[in-house]
Amino acid sequence: MESRELPGAAHRLSVEDVTVSFGGIRALDRVSVEVSTGEVLGVIGPNGAGKTTLFNVICGFVAPDAGTLSWRGKTLHRIRPHRLSSLGIARTLQGVGLFGRMTVLENVMVGAQHFRRAGIASAMVALPRSDKDERDLRDRALATLAELDCAGIADRLPGTLPFAVQKRVALARALVAEPELLLLDEPAGGLGADELTELRGVIERIGREIAVMVVEHHMDLVMSVCDRVVVLDFGRVIAAGDPAAIKSDPRVLEAYLGREAEGPEALTAAEAGNAGRP
Amino acid sequence: MTKFIDLTLSGISDGAIYAAVALALVLIWRATRIVNFAQGAMLMITTFIAYAVIGAGASYVVGFLAALLSGLALGAVTERVLIRRVEHAPPLNAVIVTLGLYTVLVAVAGMIWGNTPKSFPAAFSLRGYTVGGTTLLFTPNDTFIVLVVIAVALGLAAMFRFTSLGLQMRAAAFAPEVARLLGVRVGRMFTVGWALAAVAGAIAGVLVAPSVFLGPNSFDPILIGGFVAAVLGGLDSPPGAVIGGLLLGLALSYVSGYEGSALVPLAALAILVLVLMIRPSGLFSAAQERRV
Numbered sequence: 376m377e378s379r380e381l382p383g384a385a386h387r388l389s390v391e392d393v394t395v396s397f398g399g400i401r402a403l404d405r406v407s408v409e410v411s412t413g414e415v416l417g418v419i420g421p422n423g424a425g426k427t428t429l430f431n432v433i434c435g436f437v438a439p440d441a442g443t444l445s446w447r448g449k450t451l452h453r454i455r456p457h458r459l460s461s462l463g464i465a466r467t468l469q470g471v472g473l474f475g476r477m478t479v480l481e482n483v484m485v486g487a488q489h490f491r492r493a494g495i496a497s498a499m500v501a502l503p504r505s506d507k508d509e510r511d512l513r514d515r516a517l518a519t520l521a522e523l524d525c526a527g528i529a530d531r532l533p534g535t536l537p538f539a540v541q542k543r544v545a546l547a548r549a550l551v552a553e554p555e556l557l558l559l560d561e562p563a564g565g566l567g568a569d570e571l572t573e574l575r576g577v578i579e580r581i582g583r584e585i586a587v588m589v590v591e592h593h594m595d596l597v598m599s600v601c602d603r604v605v606v607l608d609f610g611r612v613i614a615a616g617d618p619a620a621i622k623s624d625p626r627v628l629e630a631y632l633g634r635e636a637e638g639p640e641a642l643t644a645a646e647a648g649n650a651g652r653p
Numbered sequence: 654m655t656k657f658i659d660l661t662l663s664g665i666s667d668g669a670i671y672a673a674v675a676l677a678l679v680l681i682w683r684a685t686r687i688v689n690f691a692q693g694a695m696l697m698i699t700t701f702i703a704y705a706v707i708g709a710g711a712s713y714v715v716g717f718l719a720a721l722l723s724g725l726a727l728g729a730v731t732e733r734v735l736i737r738r739v740e741h742a743p744p745l746n747a748v749i750v751t752l753g754l755y756t757v758l759v760a761v762a763g764m765i766w767g768n769t770p771k772s773f774p775a776a777f778s779l780r781g782y783t784v785g786g787t788t789l790l791f792t793p794n795d796t797f798i799v800l801v802v803i804a805v806a807l808g809l810a811a812m813f814r815f816t817s818l819g820l821q822m823r824a825a826a827f828a829p830e831v832a833r834l835l836g837v838r839v840g841r842m843f844t845v846g847w848a849l850a851a852v853a854g855a856i857a858g859v860l861v862a863p864s865v866f867l868g869p870n871s872f873d874p875i876l877i878g879g880f881v882a883a884v885l886g887g888l889d890s891p892p893g894a895v896i897g898g899l900l901l902g903l904a905l906s907y908v909s910g911y912e913g914s915a916l917v918p919l920a921a922l923a924i925l926v927l928v929l930m931i932r933p934s935g936l937f938s939a940a941q942e943r944r945v
Contacts, residue, residue, distance in 0.1 A: 434834060436830070456830075456833040456834050457833045457834075457836055457837060457838050457839065458836075459834060459836065460835060460836030461836065465835075466834055468831065468834075472828065472831045474823065474824055474827045474828060474831070474832075475827065476823070476827060477820070477823060477824070477827070481820055481823075484817065484820055485820055485821065485824045485832065485835050485837065486835045486836075488817065488821060488835065488836045488837055489836045491817055508817060509815070509816065509817055512817055548835065552835070552836065
């Protein structure tokens, strides 16, 4: 983990009163969340609650109709997705989203592009500086793959690997950029029990060094790795707090079950049904 | 037997040209999923620019470089100014835009340089090699053509495979949104793709100009050949485009030599139809990935 030492200052992402409408539907309604360095924030909620929309706003794929975002003390006005990695923000996607015709190593190298110093022109004529960049990117990518126990598959194509391994590669591709804020969109989707334990370890490790936001259906994972949890329902934040408080919050249980709940077990049962979905 | 060798050699030379044009089409298809019907007109313009530069007293090499540079600029400007506006529109819009560009470029060339075909200098001698008393249809200039196209193909392959620019271009072509999220400037990659394509086209134009003469419409058959070659190769694969170009060049050369040159356009279209019927994804395309 030496390659991702703390950059010194703690950073904070603040989402304030963000509203997003698609046609007549309020996907997000005055949503405010915060996450800081050294913290893992879980975002949960029933399907369609606006979790992925929230990520899309932070990544600049969706422009909010109202509200502000600030990161590292600066207000982010118009976020352009390609600027994210240089802002220190990385995101993984639902599923894996790997480039199918590129090797694992190449996939991860794409994630490290913002370390490149040479411009397009010199890359085209393969100037020495560009050449050095190339080796540097490759080394970074290999180091990150090694951290996630994927060094042995660097030359494989993603399609030839088990799903769980592909997800690890996707995580490596996000981490290679050395982000200070990592957005994980359903990292546990499609994983088995052993792989979940591994993922939990990875998130805990990353979460000590940078800020992490996790959208996840898998309640056990959320409850064990997150320092705080925000619950969205119909685009609104209906609860926020530490995992234990969220687990027993009647509003949360109601959002998941649609009625008065009988106890904490009920939530786990509801999520068990949800988690099987990829 | 001599005839067969002759036809094979000239097929390879023609095929190299088709390969270069096919490469141009494939580069653009990969980058922006657009078939560039203006490719023939674009390479006609850059060849005219080379013609003008050489006519002004510059050497062949300078003329060649002028074609390359003007291709680079023309490709980049076309993407930036025209194509960028229709990239998210239905595919037909882009088709109409490239057809419109074709018409404009042909008209502009006619206005500037007139419609009478002009002769264009060749880099090397157009007299065939003599082997054991017989003169082959293959000339030193054909050798030059084949070598240049091989160099272009290998150069492009190396760029896509080994440089971070190539990596980003592949990422941008495969999944633009994901690439953008990872910090790739997708729009810029599209511009570079068009610029490189126009350079490949410009090279093809200068190479083939001595044998077809230079006029506003003289490259249309070359574009058709390039298109068939690109489809043969699967539209998506640069190596496929090169192999497709060579196969087409050989096939058309045999048709022309054994059956008569009048059948060549028909044969090209027949090959296109056959490939589309039997293997629509092209002969060399890998397992088909559909965009969702």
